[in-house]
Every structure is written in C-alpha cells, then in structure tokens.
Amino acid sequence: GQNIDQPTEMTATEGAIVQINCTYQTSGFNGLFWYQQHAGEAPTFLSYNVLDGLEEKGRFSSFLSRSKGYSYLLLKELQMKDSASYLCAAMDSNYQLIWGAGTKLIIKP
Amino acid sequence: DAMVIQNPRYQVTQFGKPVTLSCSQTLNHNVMYWYQQKSSQAPKLLFHYYDKDFNNEADTPDNFQSRRPNTSFCFLDIRSPGLGDAAMYLCATSREAGAYEQYFGPGTRLTVT
Numbered sequence: 001g002q003n004i005d006q007p008t009e010m011t012a013t014e015g016a017i018v019q020i021n022c023t024y025q026t027s028g029f030n031g032l033f034w035y036q037q038h039a040g041e042a043p044t045f046l047s048y049n050v051l052d053g054l055e056e057k058g059r060f061s062s063f064l065s066r067s068k069g070y071s072y073l074l075l076k077e078l079q080m081k082d083s084a085s086y087l088c089a090a091m092d093s094n095y096q097l098i099w100g101a102g103t104k105l106i107i108k109p
Numbered sequence: 110d111a112m113v114i115q116n117p118r119y120q121v122t123q124f125g126k127p128v129t130l131s132c133s134q135t136l137n138h139n140v141m142y143w144y145q146q147k148s149s150q151a152p153k154l155l156f157h158y159y160d161k162d163f164n165n166e167a168d169t170p171d172n173f174q175s176r177r178p179n180t181s182f183c184f185l186d187i188r189s190p191g192l193g194d195a196a197m198y199l200c201a202t203s204r205e206a207g208a209y210e211q212y213f214g215p216g217t218r219l220t221v222t
Contacts, residue, residue, distance in 0.1 A: 004151070031208045042199055042213035043152070050208065087151070095207050099151035 002026045004100035006088050011106045012078055020073045020086050020103045028093020032071045034062055035087040037102065043087055046073070075105075083107045112136070113214035115200050121220045122190050130185040130217045132200030140206050141183045143175055144199040146216075152199060158183065159206050187219075195221045 003025045012018040024032065031050035035043035049055055049064035049071060061074040073086055085102035092098060113134045122128040134141065140159050144152040156175040157164050163175070172194070174186045187194055197218050201211040 008149075033210065040197075040218075042201075042216050043211075044213070045210040048208070048210060085149075091208055097154070097211075099153075101149060101151045104149070 002090075002092060002098045004088055004090060004098055006086075006100045006103045008101070009104045009106065011108060012075075014078055014080060014107055014109050016078050017074065017076050018078060018105065020075070020088075020105065022071045022073070022088035022100060024069050024071070024088070024090040024098065026090045026092040026098055029066060030091040030093065030095055032062075032064055033089045033091070033097070034071075034073045035089065037085045037087055039084070046086075078107050080107050080109070113200055113202055113212050115198075115214035115217050117217060118215060119218050119220070121222060122187075123222055124191065125189045128187050128190055128219070130187075130198050130200075130219070132183045132185075132214055133181050134200075134202045134212075134214075135181070136202055136204075136212060137180065138202035138204050138212070139180075140203045140209075141177060142199075142201040142203075142211065143183070143185050144201065145194075146197045146199055155185070190219070190221045192221050195219055 006022045034046040037043040047062035054063045059076045087102045088100040089097045142157040143155045146152045155169045158177045177183045197216045199216045200214040203209040203211045
C-alpha cells in the first residue's frame with residue numbers, strides 16, 4: 001500500500017533549527033511536496049523535490065533521498081510564526097498526491 | 110490578486126439536510142480538487158477535475174457529489190450529511206495535471222448538528 005510517515009508533533013525553541021522527517025512508500029514516484037498549514041487555515045506550498053539532494057529557499061530547505069524513500073524539511077532561525085503543521089505529500093506514478101497527517105511544530109520562546 | 114475563493118467559510122447544517130459548498134478560482138487553472146480534512150488528519154481527496162473531465166476517487170462515499178459548470182467554479186454537494194461528515198472542506202487548483210503545486214482556498218468548516 002501507499003503510505004507516508006512523519007512525526008505527530010515536535011517542539012523547538014525560537015531562533016533554533018528543526019528538522020522534520022518524512023518517509024514514504026508509493027507506487028512509482030513523481031516528486032515530494034512540503035506544505036505549511038496554520039491551525040484552521042489552508043495548506044500553503046513550501047517546496048517540491050524530485051531529484052536527490054537539498055533545495056534551499058531562504059530559511060527553509062528540503063532534502064530528498066529517492067533510494068531511501070526519505071525527505072526532510074529543515075527550518076532555520078525559527079520564528080514564532082513558524083508554529084504550524086507541516087504536511088509531507090508524495091506523488092505516485094498516477095500523479096496522485098499521497099498526504100501525510102502532518103507534523104505539528106510548536107515553537108517556544 | 111489571483112486566488113481560490115470558498116464560500117461560505119463556515120457552514121452549519123442539520124443531520125440529513127443537503128448542503129452545497131462552492132469554490133471559485135481566478136488563476137485560470139485547469140485542475141480543481143475537493144479535499145476533506147478532519148482535525149490532525151491528512152487531507153483526503155474526494156474529487157478532482159481536469160477541465161470538465163470528472164474523476165471520482167474510489168473510496169468517496171456516494172453521499173458526495175460534485176459539479177464543475179465552467180473553468181472558474183466548482184461545487185461540492187453533500188446529499189445527506191451525517192455527523193461523520195463534519196470537517197474542513199478544502200478546494201484546491203493546479204495549473205495542469207501532474208507534478209504541479211496545488212493552491213488552496215481558505216476552506217469551509219462544516220458543522221453537522
């Protein structure tokens with residue numbers, strides 16, 4: 001079956017760095033997306049990886065290893081506004097998105 | 110600004126009373142999606158349209174139907190809402206089918222009493 005695993009909740013300190021991991025199993029693979037979702041709001045796109053390696057975009061970076069079925073989202077210089085859920089979603093061979101349940105990130109002062 | 114708009118933002122309906130949620134987009138995207146999301150769960154794809162070509166996910170209950178009368182608008186009909194249908198309903202668009210990012214509307218929070 002197709003599956004996404006990511007931690008349910010993580011806590012980090014303002015100004016610090018946090019890494020949110022995601023492992024996936026899909027029938028075929030057409031890339032991996034990360035979305036941010038604040039409580040009660042819609043998801044917003046953060047990143048897309050289809051090739052192995054690290055993609056950096058400001059304070060946020062995303063990494064992919066296709067051979068390991070693994071990705072992570074790295075958030076640097078954490079700010080209180082980064083408190084949100086982070087959803088990992090893998091695209092299968094039919095271009096269907098398989099979504100994770102999200103990792104709730106709590107930022108403490 | 111180009112965007113995805115959902116109305117209403119909050120909807121309360123009675124058990125068994127039909128309800129329609131609406132979505133419009135000014136992005137001129139070909140693909141539109143309806144998701145159901147319950148608290149702390151992954152979004153669950155209900156339907157998607159490539160242009161007017163309708164695609165029903167295999168496990169979407171018959172209680173849910175959808176219409177896309179034109180490129181800009183899409184509707185989600187819940188024929189007989191049950192308590193288990195209380196959720197956030199998210200409309201999303203993407204430029205094309207395939208590996209494109211999805212743009213989400215703000216969602217409609219449905220309460221069933």
